[in-house]
Amino acid sequence: MHFLSPAYLVLLVFVVALLAAYLVLQLRRQTFVARFSNVELLGSVAPRRPGWRRHLTFALMLIGLLVLSVGVAKPSAAVRVPREKATVMLAIDVSRSMEATDVLPTRLAAAQSAGKEFVKLLPARINLGLLSFARNANVLVPPTVERDPVTKAIDGLQLANYTAIGEAIFSALDAISTFSRTTTAQGSTPPPARIVLLSDGTNTVGRTVGEAIAAAKKAGVKVSTIAFGTQNGTVVSNGQTVGVPADENTLHEIAVQTGGTFNTAHTEIELRSVYANIGSQIGYTTTQQDISWRFLFTGLLFLFAAGGSAMLWAGRLV
Template sequence: MEFVNKEYFILLTLLIPYIIWYWRNRKHSEPTMRVSTVVAYYKAPKSWRQRIVHTPMFLRCLAFVMIVCVMARPQTRNSWDNKSVEGIDIMLAMDVSTSMLAEDLKPNRLEAAKNVAAEFVAGRPNDNIGLTIFAGESFTQCPMTTDHASLLNLLGSVRTDIAARGIISDGTAIGMGLANAVSRLKESKAKSKVVILLTDGSNNMGDISPMTSAEIAHSLGVRVYTIAVGTNKVAPYPVPVAGGIQYVNMPVEIDTKTLSEIAQITNANSYRATNNRELSQIYKDIDKLEKTKMDVKRFSKHYEAYQPFAIVALFLLVAEFLLRFTVLRRIP
């Protein structure tokens, strides 16, 4: 149940001054009689009429509440929704090479990328989203799924030192990472297929060139948004030394030209992020460009539901009237 004119409920505040007025003036309206002493009446039992003497006032207040509810127009609703969703299939291709440990973004490039990617995923509950990671080679961390809780869990488990520990070869195989992501979209039936490719370097590994992978993506109708992450010139890079960490200035060498060409071939956009704020804004821009399409059919019918309140109000007023002029009638 819902009320159409909720503003009428403010009238209920009028009950406060009325109750105060009632309790202040009730003694002055009662008949009195002068006697020498009232000690004999202290322990006298109260009659049932005395016990219900304030009932009319209570009924009057309840009736006022019911009348205000009627004025607020209570309604019930009978409705149904039929929502058909045309989701977008998205693959995130993320560079996890050792250079992603550079700390020009905070706490480092990869952690910053993971954080904004997690926000992006959380904001698209209707889409199939998967994750490919690459360094010198590439593999699928999570296939496309609508189980975003599992996806976010696998995204969070990507370690910043995955290549440094030898789990995969170090390097930057952009072509392999893109090819892996595109292969996951090959059988997709969605009208919109997207890859978001994030890297901080230039292609120096792998058997497939970035442009070859871009041509394959274009032939399959996949748009590839490319993100080059890293500051200009040099970035602080942590190097383990005896007893701690020493930072060295690592040259930033990003092949922005190739990334731009990949995006251009696939009818998408290329971006550059030099700090956390810019990286977050890039994902927001992509989110706006690739909105999920929804066709919602909705039927709704409202029914007036004031009758029960009106009946209760009438009953209370009649009961108050009968009590006041029968059993509680006063004869001055």
């Protein structure tokens, strides 16, 4: 817990001092009582008091003061709230290896289905763009708050040869940069950006992954990667069955070096879960929210309870 006005916590010292004074008075009272050797005489000169009730009344009052002292220091708690703005580029691998059926019905079909779920779960104010990559990287939809164009583009993904992971990251960075320049007021800070890249293969063409990592780090854009598919995936190429295991090492390196997150998904259900986690990270942020009203309200309740108990058992407040 954090405090927005921690200086007021000094009031706790007075609460502790009040407790100490009360304990001293109780000890002095017991010492005074012990001087009377005649119990009958004590009963005639010292009126009977509702001991535990008196202590309960004081305890309620003390708790109330304690909670109120904390309340005026304005305690705050971490609360997840939707981001006002952010830019996300979703990059989906459409290389021939995505035709593998180790994820039913195919890797690509499962990725399309889960991708559309990802589109739905992002908060409305998040700008989302889409690109596909194989031999080249193609920006199909630049960042926008409109979801229909992205969904339609996902439905229209087509397979092609090769896998250009490095080019995908460069194209995503270019799309983010262009969007930020055209939508951010001069002198203002552009909204945070993230690349979410799904692939099942190794970079085989275009600029290297190392170059792409350096570019992403320079731009301050994190790349979250998803290695999709199993190690047993195969496709038929020129009449021969070829293994197409997901390249987890490369995608892990991209995520670690850029500060993003790395995930693996072997089924469509797992992929949906990964997208949900990434969407939660991107679409929401944690902020400190003032919760002092809770303490002030609770403290007043304890003070009212103390006053009520005093009226009930003693017929007076003091």
